[in-house]
C-alpha cells in the first residue's frame with residue numbers, strides 16, 4: 176500500500192504541480208502538501224526534484240534564489256501580492272527510460 180507521500184511523489188513524476196494543486200488532488204491542506212514536499216525533496220536526489228521558481232505576476236520578478244518551497248507572500252521589487260506559486264516536478268531519468276513505451 177502506498178503512503179500519501181509516495182503517491183504525491185508519483186504524481187510529481189508524471190506532471191508538474193504547485194502546492195495548491197497537490198492539496199486539491201489529495202484532499203489535504205497546502206501546509207500539509209508543503210510538509211510532504213519537503214520530505215520528498217530530502218528523499219530524492221537533489222537534481223531530481225525540479226522546482227520552477229515562484230514569480231511575480233505584476234512585474235515578472237522570479238524568486239530564483241529562494242530555497243523555501245512555499246509561495247512567497249509579496250514581491251520584493253514591486254510589492255505586489257500577486258505571486259504565481261512555484262511548481263514542482265520529479266525527474267528520474269532511469270525510471271523514465273524504463274517506462275519508454277506506454
Ligand SMILES: [Zn+2]
Nearest residue numbers: 231234250253
Ligand atoms: Zn513584482
